[in-house]
Amino acid sequence: MKYSKLKSGQILVIREAQKEDAPKILDYIDKVSKESDNLTFGEGEFGITLEKEAELIEEIFKSNSQLMICAFIDDQLIGQLVFRAGSRPRIRHSGEFGITVLKEYWGMGIGKELLSYLIAWAKETQIIRKINLKVRSDNLKAIGLYTKIGFISEGTMTREMFINGQFYSSIHMGMEIN
Template structure:
């Protein structure tokens, strides 16, 4: 477990996910999916059973190039990060992450601490040499956060998202780990 003091004085706890957390994660994902249009899924679209989620967490825990961590404030799940490394030998060194934070906890440093945890984990590994992400091109707060940690823009994909009848582009960003 990792403990970090946030800007507002609250103590954030970050730990790796356990398969017993599956139900809690699904409740969290349901809530976060309804709060923002910045994700690849919306309200009710996640579509995974508790058993599937538990098996997913187990598979990540067995892997040496994948990670799922969660952030808690006062025992409540407020953020989550999932990093999925490549499955084949030629791409095991790289992967992509997704991150979510409950809207009521935006701008408190939760996302920063989750990203910092990921980068520290990747640097300690002997496998991960590149971290990738995708972000909606109009999500300037997230883009600025990623840039703060050294991620650079590596290109854009047009029409990556289709939300409420409107297309949105995404920016692909990456961080080389040396």
């Protein structure tokens, strides 16, 4: 568990997700899906049942190469990061994460805190040697954060997303862990 004081003076608590968090997480996902077009799913498209979410949380929690963390302010879930590595020996050392923060908390350093937790965890595992991500090419704030933290652009995929009749490219970024 990690505690951080934000610029606003609020206390941010980051911890690993637990099976009992499944209802809160699904409510949270419903909220963020309505707030941003930067996700791989939109409103009503997530499609995971409460039972499946609880199973997924438990599977990740038991794994030494996967991570699901939640960020809370005053017991309200306001951010989440999920990292999944490959399951086979040849690709187990690398994985990809997705990160979300409720819109009202954007710009407060929460994404940076979640990423800091992920990187520290990856180093501790002695398993994870590469962290990857995909970001919409027009999401300049996110790209700026990832670059500032040390992620490097590794290429662009065109037509990665199709939202409201328009195609969007994504930039693939990575960070090597020593």
